[in-house]
Amino acid sequence: MIRLTLLLLCLALPARAQEVVRAFGPENALTRLVLRTTTDVDILAPTVEEFLAAHPGLAIVYEQWGSNALYQRSSEECATGESGADIVISSAVHQMIRLVNDRCAASWQSSFSTGLPDTLRWRDEIWGVTREPAVMVYNRSLVPPDQVPRTRFDLLDLLRPEDSRYAGRIATYEISQSGLGYLFAYMDSQEATTFGALMEAFARSGAVATCCSAEIIDGVQRGDYLIAYNILGSYAVTEALRDPTLGIVAPRDYTLVLSRALIFPGSRVRPEAGAFLDFLLSPAGQLSLAANNLAISADNPAINTEADAPDSARRLIPLAPALLVAMDRAKSERFLSDWRKTFAQ
Amino acid sequence: MTESPRSASTLSLSARLAGGLVVLLVVGGVVLSLATFAYGRAAAREAFDRLLVGAASSIAASVSVIEGAAVVDLPVSAFDLLALAPEDRIAYQVRGVDGAVLTGYADLPQPPAARLVTSGPVYYDAPFTGEPARFIRLTRRFAERDLSGTIEVIVGQTLRERNALAEDIALNALMGLAIGGAAVVLLAVLVVRSALRPLDELALALAARDPQDLTEISTAVPREVASLVGAVNGFMGRLERQFDAMRNLISDSAHQLRTPVAALRAQADLATQETDPDRRDRLIGRIHDRSVSLGRLLDQMLSRALVIHRIDSARREAVDLRDIALDIVEAGDHKLIAPGAEVRLEIGETPVIVLGDPLSLGEAAKNLFRNALAHGRAPIVLGADVQGAQARLWVQDAGPGPSAAVRAQFGDRFVRSAAADGRSAGLGLSIADSVARAFGGHLALEDSAEGFRVAITLPQSGER
Numbered sequence: 001m002i003r004l005t006l007l008l009l010c011l012a013l014p015a016r017a018q019e020v021v022r023a024f025g026p027e028n029a030l031t032r033l034v035l036r037t038t039t040d041v042d043i044l045a046p047t048v049e050e051f052l053a054a055h056p057g058l059a060i061v062y063e064q065w066g067s068n069a070l071y072q073r074s075s076e077e078c079a080t081g082e083s084g085a086d087i088v089i090s091s092a093v094h095q096m097i098r099l100v101n102d103r104c105a106a107s108w109q110s111s112f113s114t115g116l117p118d119t120l121r122w123r124d125e126i127w128g129v130t131r132e133p134a135v136m137v138y139n140r141s142l143v144p145p146d147q148v149p150r151t152r153f154d155l156l157d158l159l160r161p162e163d164s165r166y167a168g169r170i171a172t173y174e175i176s177q178s179g180l181g182y183l184f185a186y187m188d189s190q191e192a193t194t195f196g197a198l199m200e201a202f203a204r205s206g207a208v209a210t211c212c213s214a215e216i217i218d219g220v221q222r223g224d225y226l227i228a229y230n231i232l233g234s235y236a237v238t239e240a241l242r243d244p245t246l247g248i249v250a251p252r253d254y255t256l257v258l259s260r261a262l263i264f265p266g267s268r269v270r271p272e273a274g275a276f277l278d279f280l281l282s283p284a285g286q287l288s289l290a291a292n293n294l295a296i297s298a299d300n301p302a303i304n305t306e307a308d309a310p311d312s313a314r315r316l317i318p319l320a321p322a323l324l325v326a327m328d329r330a331k332s333e334r335f336l337s338d339w340r341k342t343f344a345q
Numbered sequence: 346m347t348e349s350p351r352s353a354s355t356l357s358l359s360a361r362l363a364g365g366l367v368v369l370l371v372v373g374g375v376v377l378s379l380a381t382f383a384y385g386r387a388a389a390r391e392a393f394d395r396l397l398v399g400a401a402s403s404i405a406a407s408v409s410v411i412e413g414a415a416v417v418d419l420p421v422s423a424f425d426l427l428a429l430a431p432e433d434r435i436a437y438q439v440r441g442v443d444g445a446v447l448t449g450y451a452d453l454p455q456p457p458a459a460r461l462v463t464s465g466p467v468y469y470d471a472p473f474t475g476e477p478a479r480f481i482r483l484t485r486r487f488a489e490r491d492l493s494g495t496i497e498v499i500v501g502q503t504l505r506e507r508n509a510l511a512e513d514i515a516l517n518a519l520m521g522l523a524i525g526g527a528a529v530v531l532l533a534v535l536v537v538r539s540a541l542r543p544l545d546e547l548a549l550a551l552a553a554r555d556p557q558d559l560t561e562i563s564t565a566v567p568r569e570v571a572s573l574v575g576a577v578n579g580f581m582g583r584l585e586r587q588f589d590a591m592r593n594l595i596s597d598s599a600h601q602l603r604t605p606v607a608a609l610r611a612q613a614d615l616a617t618q619e620t621d622p623d624r625r626d627r628l629i630g631r632i633h634d635r636s637v638s639l640g641r642l643l644d645q646m647l648s649r650a651l652v653i654h655r656i657d658s659a660r661r662e663a664v665d666l667r668d669i670a671l672d673i674v675e676a677g678d679h680k681l682i683a684p685g686a687e688v689r690l691e692i693g694e695t696p697v698i699v700l701g702d703p704l705s706l707g708e709a710a711k712n713l714f715r716n717a718l719a720h721g722r723a724p725i726v727l728g729a730d731v732q733g734a735q736a737r738l739w740v741q742d743a744g745p746g747p748s749a750a751v752r753a754q755f756g757d758r759f760v761r762s763a764a765a766d767g768r769s770a771g772l773g774l775s776i777a778d779s780v781a782r783a784f785g786g787h788l789a790l791e792d793s794a795e796g797f798r799v800a801i802t803l804p805q806s807g808e809r
Contacts, residue, residue, distance in 0.1 A: 101434045103474040123432050321435050322424040330417045330448035
């Protein structure tokens with residue numbers, strides 16, 4: 001119970017604060033869309049600008065949120081019936097699925113939206129717009145090439161020796177603070193038995209769970225951490241293109257692929273908001289997303305250059321009601337408590 | 346056939362059949378459609394209720410007791426099962442033994458209290474966040490050392506896929522129905538056409554006939570139409586007989602009147618040239634006699650025409666022959682024809698009933714009576730009686746009866762000799778004979794010690 005309270009406190013604290021707000025488009029625009037997203041504004045900005053270039057007279061207020069805070073806010077607004085946003089895009093897709101299941105999202109249909117595969121849309125109320133693998137990031141100068149883990153088993157092997165030099169220098173998301181981290185960990189627990197072994201190895205070797213992609217990648221670049229596990233590929237690739245010391249591996253046993261979920265909160269879709277979704281799903285939009293590393297294919301040159309990861313290892317996280325289990329109170333409580341037990345040691 | 350104004354007033358057979366068929370199809374279609382929709386709904390409900398019960402059971406099975414507390418480890422499989430209805434939202438709730446919500450949606454509609462009497466799963470319809478949904482409530486009993494009581498699982502799902510499936514089933518079934526209906530219509534058209542073809546053939550056969558041709562229709566027709574053809578044939582037979590009668594009347598009249606009229610004219614010519622008053626008076630007297638007998642001949646011929654017309658067309662009814670005899674005597678014609686002749690009526694107490702036409706019988710008897718007055722010898726006796734099974738209406742006179750030549754010609758239509766000399770006994774007999782035959786009897790000529798008797802002998806009728 002105390003843990004739950006702590007967790008709720010954790011969730012509640014940032015609930016009223018968006019991290020960044022930036023306005024796109026002309027100031028005197030007649031129509032103004034509010035886009036709330038967990039995506040870093042710098043990464044999505046070019047795509048937004050490209051969209052606005054084709055829609056003069058339209059402006060977008062870009063609000064960058066933490067995933068838990070965004071879910072909390074959306075859920076509250078759904079309960080009161082006043083929506084403060086026109087578009088919500090979140091990497092914590094299980095939270096978006098829950099919003100759809102709670103009838104907090106409006107329905108939209110177009111040739112682009114219905115063209116998506118069934119696993120990337122549900123009820124025509126939620127759509128997967130990006131392709132971002134969950135990758136392992138390592139420091140090229142500190143991890144010798146023959147020790148670079150290609151699979152989770154390799155990672156387990158690195159951590160096995162009592163005096164492993166990787167002990168205490170493996171980082172991953174703090175899942176109680178990051179909805180995305182929780183989702184990756186949850187999907188890992190569903191995907192394979194390696195998750196239990198990994199947890200046990202993390203616990204034994206004193207792995208670090210901390211917040212936020214940027215901080216973790218930063219830590220790897222500095223050499224604080226040698227390897228980071230389950231890092232969102234879009235951020236990792238963007239950084240790796242800038243800094244060659246950063247190595248990226250898409251695990252060959254399986255690689256989770258996240259498709260950020262877009263919903264239209266409220267009961268009605270503004271046509272301009274619908275047009276934004278259609279743009280994201282259009283070839284032009286997908287090209288733009290790919291250029292900003294938000295649609296990463298298996299053969300991206302930044303990832304895994306030394307080895308050829310089989311395409312069949314990519315596991316797309318389906319936008320399906322089964323993700324409701326990840327949102328289940330009892331489930332998440334136990335999952336978080338197990339997690340905390342692991343990292344408390 | 347259908348184009349004539351008379352039959353236009355009533356519906357054509359095809360229209361009747363088509364109307365009946367359309368009504369049948371519409372009523373049947375509506376009933377079947379309703380049944381189809383009900384069936385589709387029931388089938389979809391059953392299919393998706395199974396998903397619900399599967400998911401709820403799997404969630405209930407995932408509940409375990411750890412350190413005295415019920416713990417739910419929500420199975421993904423339950424949601425994968427519910428996701429088989431991919432468009433529907435999912436509601437779930439697990440409540441502990443104390444009724445507190447262990448996990449899931451906190452405020453789900455509860456099953457109606459009346460449905461909770463059974464221990465098995467309870468299905469109910471209720472809204473889920475403003476959308477109609479179907480719920481199941483399942484219980485699982487725990488009897489552990491540290492936890493005893495009932496865990497309650499509620500799983501619900503919105504109705505999109507259910508309704509879609511129900512519609513799908515119904516539409517598919519309706520498609521089949523429509524195809525079947527169209528096939529029935531097509532078949533019906535063919536069947537009706539082939540069933541009505543004999544009528545068309547009949548019409549063609551009738552249309553192709555010579556207007557004078559009144560012989561029976563011999564076209565082969567089905568049983569149902571045979572009665573119609575029979576009636577038409579009967580009608581044409583009657584028509585032909587009447588035509589014949591008319592033809593006969595005309596030719597008889599021409600034939601029988603020509604000679605007496607020529608004789609009359611000859612005598613009248615003689616009379617105008619005669620200068621001797623005595624001989625002229627005699628001639629005039631003869632002209633008078635001739636006229637009288639010509640009048641009688643005309644009477645007889647008309648009555649024969651009447652009789653022949655009536656015996657074909659008049660209704661048979663029960664007639665008391667005594668009444669006819671009485672009527673003739675009471676009419677008193679004999680006082681004009683043969684004043685002073687003695688006429689007697691001989692009838693008994695018992696009715697003499699036959700089936701026939703009173704007018705025809707009266708005409709026949711009157712002819713016989715006049716014959717007797719004209720040619721017989723008084724006293725004339727008119728009577729009616731019963732002999733065995735035969736009813737008789739007879740006329741008797743004291744004379745020897747007609748000559749052998751007349752008797753031999755009896756029954757002929759042309760009684761040339763009689764007509765020629767104005768003594769038309771043969772014609773009267775012939776009328777009586779026709780009437781007797783028409784009503785199933787015959788004319789009997791009898792000689793006896795008392796004289797000559799002619800009797801219309803008919804089968805007696807028990808009817809009164």
